[in-house]
Amino acid sequence: MGSYAPSYQRLLSFTKHLSSHVSQARHDQALALFHHIQASLALPLDPHVFSLVLKSCAAIHRPQLGTAIHAHVAKASFLSNPFVACALVDMYGKCVSIFPSRQLFDEIPHRNVVVWNAMISTYTHSKCVSDALKLFEVMDVEPNVSTYNSIVAGLADLDDGSFKAIAFYRRMKEMGLKPNVITLLALLPACLGVAALNLIKEIHGYAIRNDIDAHLQLSSGMVEAYGRSGCLVNAHNVFWGMRERDVVAWSSLISAYALHGEARTALDIFHQMELAKVQPDEITFLGVLKACSHAGLADEALDYFARMLTDYGVEASSDHFSCLVDVLSRAGRLHEAYHVIREMPVKVTAKAWGALLGACRTYGDSELAEIAGKALSQIEPDNPANYVLLAGIYASLGRHEEAEKMRREMKERGVKAAPGSSWVVYQD
Numbered sequence: 293m294g295s296y297a298p299s300y301q302r303l304l305s306f307t308k309h310l311s312s313h314v315s316q317a318r319h320d321q322a323l324a325l326f327h328h329i330q331a332s333l334a335l336p337l338d339p340h341v342f343s344l345v346l347k348s349c350a351a352i353h354r355p356q357l358g359t360a361i362h363a364h365v366a367k368a369s370f371l372s373n374p375f376v377a378c379a380l381v382d383m384y385g386k387c388v389s390i391f392p393s394r395q396l397f398d399e400i401p402h403r404n405v406v407v408w409n410a411m412i413s414t415y416t417h418s419k420c421v422s423d424a425l426k427l428f429e430v431m432d433v434e435p436n437v438s439t440y441n442s443i444v445a446g447l448a449d450l451d452d453g454s455f456k457a458i459a460f461y462r463r464m465k466e467m468g469l470k471p472n473v474i475t476l477l478a479l480l481p482a483c484l485g486v487a488a489l490n491l492i493k494e495i496h497g498y499a500i501r502n503d504i505d506a507h508l509q510l511s512s513g514m515v516e517a518y519g520r521s522g523c524l525v526n527a528h529n530v531f532w533g534m535r536e537r538d539v540v541a542w543s544s545l546i547s548a549y550a551l552h553g554e555a556r557t558a559l560d561i562f563h564q565m566e567l568a569k570v571q572p573d574e575i576t577f578l579g580v581l582k583a584c585s586h587a588g589l590a591d592e593a594l595d596y597f598a599r600m601l602t603d604y605g606v607e608a609s610s611d612h613f614s615c616l617v618d619v620l621s622r623a624g625r626l627h628e629a630y631h632v633i634r635e636m637p638v639k640v641t642a643k644a645w646g647a648l649l650g651a652c653r654t655y656g657d658s659e660l661a662e663i664a665g666k667a668l669s670q671i672e673p674d675n676p677a678n679y680v681l682l683a684g685i686y687a688s689l690g691r692h693e694e695a696e697k698m699r700r701e702m703k704e705r706g707v708k709a710a711p712g713s714s715w716v717v718y719q720d
Contacts, residue, residue, distance in 0.1 A: 299335050306333070310344050319348035323357065339365070339373040346379035355387035362396075372402050378410040385414030390423075405431075409438045416446030421453070437472055440464040445478035454485030471498065473507050480513045489521045496530070508534070512541040519548020539573050547579035555587030574606050581615035590623035610636075614643035621651030626660055642671045653685045661685045 306329045313322035326345045329337070342365050349358035362380055370376045377400045384393035397403070397411045408431055415424035424446055428435065440460065447457035461479050464471070471479075476495050483492045496514055499505035505514075511534045518527035527548045531541060542565040549558035562580050565572060572580075577600045584593035597616050600606045613636050620629035629648050633640055645668045652661035665682035668675070679701065686694040 299333055303329070303333055303335055303337070307338075307341055307344075310341065314344045314347050317351065319352045322348040323352075323354070336368070339370045339376045342370060343373070343375040343379040346376070346383045350379070350383040350386040353387050355383075358383040358387055371400055374402070374404045374406045377403070377407045381407065381410040381414060385418065390414060390418050390420060403433070405433045405436050405439065408433060409436070409442065412439060413442040416442045416449075419446075419449070421446040421450060435467075437464070437469050437475060440469065441472075441474045441478050444475065444482070448478055448482035448485065454482040454488075457482035458486070458488065458491065470502075473499075473504050473510055476504075476510055477513060480517050483517055484520050487521055489523060492517045492521060492523075493526075496526075506535060508536060508538060509540070512538065512544055515541055515548065516544040519544060519551065522552055524548060524552060524554065537568070537570065539570055539576060542568075542570055543573065543576040543579055546576060546583070550579045550583035550586060553586050555583040555589065558583035559592070572604055572606070574609060574612070577606060578611055578615060581612060581619065585615055585619040585622060588619070588623050590619050590625055593619040608638070610638045610641045611643070613638065614641055614647065617644040618647035621647045624651070624655050626651055626655060626657050630660055630663070640667070642668060642675070645671065646677075649681055649685075653681060653688070656685075656688070658685060658691065 306325065310322055310325050310329070313319070313325060323345065326341070326348075329341070342361055346358060346361055349355070349361070358380075365371060365373075365376050365380070371380075377396075381393050381397050381400075384396055393414050394411065397407070400407055408427070412424045412427055415421065415427065421443070424443055428439065428443060431439075440463075444457050444460050444464070447453035447460060450456075457479065461471070461475070461482075464475070476499060479495060480492070482488075483495070492514070495517075496505070499507075499510060499514075504510065511530060514530045515527050518524070518530060527545060531537065531545045534541060542561070546558045546561050546565070549555070549561065558579060562572070562576070565576070577596065580596050581593055584590070584596065593616060597608065597612065600608060600612070613632060617629045617632050620626075620632065626648065629651070633644055633648065636644070645664045649661055649664035649668060652658070652664060661682060665679075665685075669679070679699070683694075683696075683699055686692070
């Protein structure tokens with residue numbers, strides 16, 4: 293009895309340290325501490341320790357340890373503990389596959405909303421949103437905000453899921469559940485997907501009324517949402533109202549102005565970002581290069597492209613090179629653009645060749661157009677726009693035989709030009 297109390301105190305101390313490691317994402321240290329606890333204490337461990345360790349297993353992909361812990365908690369009859377069950381479902385989903393995760397979920401004797409949420413979240417993270425929805429419809433406990441958040445986020449991430457995500461959000465509100473920061477963050481991409489400016493304003497107003505508008509990630513998301521929707525005044529106001537501004541917020545505002553042709557403003561904001569000593573990243577420079585492209589600032593683009601690596605150590609990606617090709621092409625510097633393509637140390641994308649081909653039509657360079665067109669037909673053999681564009685260049689130069697040849701090739705490959713279409717979002 294005398295040695296029990298000190299051992300118990302040590303277990304409490306260890307558990308506190310373990311919790312700190314996991315919450316601070318120091319997962320290797322958490323697992324090392326867990327092995328030390330097992331070796332040095334004769335006491336049986338409580339369920340909380342296992343749920344913490346399983347979180348670390350999931351985070352750094354340790355399926356073998358996770359499976360060993362599963363065997364241990366099953367022997368100790370801890371599967372009825374919702375936090376252990378939840379951590380196991382999550383671990384299997386992230387480290388092994390969705391099938392053992394669902395198998396385990398089906399075997400859990402007492403499933404509360406936390407366990408249901410773990411399985412639904414596992415489905416949405418694995419892009420199995422239809423399975424998440426099926427599970428949601430057969431829940432035998434009352435869903436909570438976290439349940440809806442997972443499904444809204446999963447739907448918003450689908451190519452055609454924006455309207456469904458918004459409808460699910462409305463369904464959640466009809467249930468009398470109060471959205472939180474996670475809900476709003478999940479919903480913003482859906483708003484962007486359908487240009488739902490009214491809903492963006494609704495989210496913003498809700499955040500202000502509920503005193504969560506100061507949340508850094510949400511504020512940055514609002515800057516991007518307003519910016520992408522063309523509401524630059526609101527994007528500007530949210531940004532300058534932020535108490536602290538991280539690289540995401542700065543990059544969002546730069547991209548917003550670049551997207552809507554306000555190139556000089558975008559570059560001025562980048563200069564202010566540098567003065568504020570905020571380190572720009574690859575997304576920041578994409579916004580800067582796009583601003584240069586829309587304004588035809590080829591020399592400035594070359595300068596920023598060089599500074600990206602020399603001043604900030606940011607490696608250029610295919611997207612950065614494509615932007616550089618685009619700005620040079622728009623400025624009529626076609627052979628410089630082609631030289632960039634030939635010297636690219638990364639994979640040349642259809643964006644880069646497409647920018648060059650489009651400019652060849654504008655400036656009447658059939659020689660480079662042929663090179664770009666052939667490259668594009670290899671990268672995107674089923675894209676009709678490439679054939680149509682090259683055929684148009686030939687026709688405009690009076691080379692009708694080559695234009696007809698492109699149309700024949702298109703027909704032989706079974707490539708058809710898509711009919712024009714447009715869509716409108718109605719908001720009452």
